[in-house]
Amino acid sequence: MSSQFNERIRELFDQVLERPTDERTVFLELECGEDAQLLEAVQRLLRARESPDSFLQTGTVTSRIGRYAISGELGRGAMGIVYDAFDPLIGRNVALKVIRLKEAMEPHEAEFLRDRLFREARLAGQLFHPGIVVILDVGQERDTAFVAMERVEGQTLQRILDGGDLLATSRVLGILQQTGVALDFAHQHGVVHRDIKPANIILQNDSEVKITDFGIARVISQTLTLPGTVMGTPSYMSPEQLEGRPVDGRGDQFSLAVLAYELLTGQRPFHGDSLATLTHAIVNGKRPSARAANPELPAAIDRVLQRGLAKFPQQRYQNCVELVTQIDSALRYPKLSWKVGYATITLSACLAVGVGILGYRKLVSRPDLTSPPRAEVASVRPAITNPTIQSFTVEPLSIEAGSVARLSWRVSDATGVEIDHGLGSVPSVGIAAVAPAESTTYKLSASGHGPEVHASVAIEVKKTDPQQKSISPEERGRELYDLASEKRQSGLLSEAVALLRQAAEFGDTRAMVELGEMYRDEEGVLRNNAEAILWFRKAAEAGRAAGMVDLGAMYLLGDGVAVSEQEAAKWFEKAAAAGSGAGMYDLASLYETGRGVPQNLQKAIELYRGSANHGNTEASRRLTQIGVR
Amino acid sequence: MSSNGQDSGTSGLTVLLNRMQSGDRPAGEQAIAMVYDELHRIASRQLRSERSDHILQATALIHEAYARLMGSESIQIQSRVHFFVIASRQMRRILVDQARVRDAARRGGGAVPVDLETVQLGVDPRSTDLLLLEAALQEFEKVYPRAAQIVELRYFGGYTDKEITEIVSVSFSTVRRDWEFARAWLFERMHGKPNPC
Numbered sequence: 001m002s003s004q005f006n007e008r009i010r011e012l013f014d015q016v017l018e019r020p021t022d023e024r025t026v027f028l029e030l031e032c033g034e035d036a037q038l039l040e041a042v043q044r045l046l047r048a049r050e051s052p053d054s055f056l057q058t059g060t061v062t063s064r065i066g067r068y069a070i071s072g073e074l075g076r077g078a079m080g081i082v083y084d085a086f087d088p089l090i091g092r093n094v095a096l097k098v099i100r101l102k103e104a105m106e107p108h109e110a111e112f113l114r115d116r117l118f119r120e121a122r123l124a125g126q127l128f129h130p131g132i133v134v135i136l137d138v139g140q141e142r143d144t145a146f147v148a149m150e151r152v153e154g155q156t157l158q159r160i161l162d163g164g165d166l167l168a169t170s171r172v173l174g175i176l177q178q179t180g181v182a183l184d185f186a187h188q189h190g191v192v193h194r195d196i197k198p199a200n201i202i203l204q205n206d207s208e209v210k211i212t213d214f215g216i217a218r219v220i221s222q223t224l225t226l227p228g229t230v231m232g233t234p235s236y237m238s239p240e241q242l243e244g245r246p247v248d249g250r251g252d253q254f255s256l257a258v259l260a261y262e263l264l265t266g267q268r269p270f271h272g273d274s275l276a277t278l279t280h281a282i283v284n285g286k287r288p289s290a291r292a293a294n295p296e297l298p299a300a301i302d303r304v305l306q307r308g309l310a311k312f313p314q315q316r317y318q319n320c321v322e323l324v325t326q327i328d329s330a331l332r333y334p335k336l337s338w339k340v341g342y343a344t345i346t347l348s349a350c351l352a353v354g355v356g357i358l359g360y361r362k363l364v365s366r367p368d369l370t371s372p373p374r375a376e377v378a379s380v381r382p383a384i385t386n387p388t389i390q391s392f393t394v395e396p397l398s399i400e401a402g403s404v405a406r407l408s409w410r411v412s413d414a415t416g417v418e419i420d421h422g423l424g425s426v427p428s429v430g431i432a433a434v435a436p437a438e439s440t441t442y443k444l445s446a447s448g449h450g451p452e453v454h455a456s457v458a459i460e461v462k463k464t465d466p467q468q469k470s471i472s473p474e475e476r477g478r479e480l481y482d483l484a485s486e487k488r489q490s491g492l493l494s495e496a497v498a499l500l501r502q503a504a505e506f507g508d509t510r511a512m513v514e515l516g517e518m519y520r521d522e523e524g525v526l527r528n529n530a531e532a533i534l535w536f537r538k539a540a541e542a543g544r545a546a547g548m549v550d551l552g553a554m555y556l557l558g559d560g561v562a563v564s565e566q567e568a569a570k571w572f573e574k575a576a577a578a579g580s581g582a583g584m585y586d587l588a589s590l591y592e593t594g595r596g597v598p599q600n601l602q603k604a605i606e607l608y609r610g611s612a613n614h615g616n617t618e619a620s621r622r623l624t625q626i627g628v629r
Numbered sequence: 630m631s632s633n634g635q636d637s638g639t640s641g642l643t644v645l646l647n648r649m650q651s652g653d654r655p656a657g658e659q660a661i662a663m664v665y666d667e668l669h670r671i672a673s674r675q676l677r678s679e680r681s682d683h684i685l686q687a688t689a690l691i692h693e694a695y696a697r698l699m700g701s702e703s704i705q706i707q708s709r710v711h712f713f714v715i716a717s718r719q720m721r722r723i724l725v726d727q728a729r730v731r732d733a734a735r736r737g738g739g740a741v742p743v744d745l746e747t748v749q750l751g752v753d754p755r756s757t758d759l760l761l762l763e764a765a766l767q768e769f770e771k772v773y774p775r776a777a778q779i780v781e782l783r784y785f786g787g788y789t790d791k792e793i794t795e796i797v798s799v800s801f802s803t804v805r806r807d808w809e810f811a812r813a814w815l816f817e818r819m820h821g822k823p824n825p826c
Contacts, residue, residue, distance in 0.1 A: 006773070010773065044821055048812075048820070
């Protein structure tokens, strides 16, 4: 076998495993093509990969605790060691948390601890939720108590935070959301975690939250906080817990708010040089401003976090999900946060208008240009933080006066697969002409799916030719509309949407209607009835009949607006008056059935006739149906 | 480099490792022998006195050998890395040798006195035949040397993935991928149907 062949095997093996399970077979077959030998070799390895977990399990000398075979150490804390262990009865790997009861403990204390531990484990053992590490077994062997838990591959959030970088907002929200859901689930089942902190949150595959040590972590650390041992930090602990008052799910909510604060600012909200001062800060101190710690956060975040961090449980949110939802919407608007992707800025300067290859270009300057036009992108920021949709905003983008800028973006996921590309939107950029007297600032946003998305933004700025006669907004709108139609016909829907938006903003009423329809019909853009209505209304108010008909239909169906047959009738009427066959038909059907207008068959027939005369075949058919010629 | 570590064996190994790094082969061989002897000695002693609740791991063995051979001297990182690489390789040797002896004894080679026989050292009872593994690993090594080294460090040295990233200086994900690949490859070689090609 050639080394090239071996390398290829290795490469494919890795690539296949990066794909979702259901795509693997197809991917592999496509990659191997005609090479049956290669296919066979990789398939064999993939099958072998399913070999028993015990194969080559680490640890050269085994030892047992209870029935569990210990094969390695996963972690070590103040109160015990977590081992990588194997359950020979069930034949699976587990994480075995082992607590030495004897060390520095009186027998009755040990007994008390063990009983509490078992009680908590029994309680938490009822929790089956994808976001919670399952407790499988508890037991004792001599002076060692152990808890067997589901073995989760991944690293703790603490580990990730130790890296020192702020996580992307989308990732932060993903973590908080999953944690909140899992906590609420536990609370509904009467289990409070009592020790939510980054070290107890494991991220499986770097994104799926698994909360570990439900109920048991606090028992262990509390009881084992004996002279000479260091108690874990109470930084995340609620005031009621520190004061020994009853703790319910809202105590976990407090901890979650501390966690959110830390994830968003890189700092913990409460500080103290000693346990006493820290406790004092949590119980009595002022609720800190997250915005003061990270000025890029929107003002709304403080209100939300301060409620989560409220001293008394009854001042907090109803549940953890509500807290997270509020955090999400506080971050969503307006702009926020920190750099997640990278911006590729391309500047070019040339006289010709309409060259428009977007991409990586060198700065070209012509001798007849006094100064090259400039565009600057300060940063790429995420704006929407729905876990599946991520939108990037580039701002501020200043474009020098007397220039034309074209912007494009390309969004790809972590593996480099393109998710989205196109020209700018929100508000329109794409091709933006800047009047000679002013410079302007734009935003560019792009959206895509997936937890990790990279956006690259290319900007091309051209000096407008001062000799060239400036074109009117109407002409510009028409040009853009035509360009949009071309794009739409070639199936480049998101580009079409961006261009329609610009055309609409230049006052092109056809573009307004079509843009609204794109939003309504989810073409090239996510469905957004409010946006659709906005554009229909603009078109309608500018006298475009199609806009009136579309707007009326929205009212009639109650899409994005409260149902109002009167309002629908009003707009159909206007459309009909403007000579729209569709408007006449729709209005006729309202008269026929007496919706929004008094029933009037005569009027309905007149309108159907008018509509039929405008070539509306539906209207002719209706006339035949009701027996009128 | 410190010159005050005149403690007998201690600086000896450091010097050897340094010389080895500058290409001194005999020094390298001497260093390896030294590590092997020490590991073998500690393993025998510890295993004889092992109680059932005593958790003993290859890593612990290696660390003890390290402490004995290198002392508390501050040592160049490069030497440390070399030590761990050598120690894992020597652990492998000890375990494989022991398996050979056991194998020979089982096949009726007569009563061979084995100093490590009292305890099941090395192979996890659930895992595969060590000699078979050794044969497969030797083959694997020729084709995928880096992944093979990760197997050595992880399986024989008992290092965690995290520690391995430091020893081999590759990324964590590379270690995981190499390990996954190696595991599949070795399993396939040891248990798969004979390869037609």
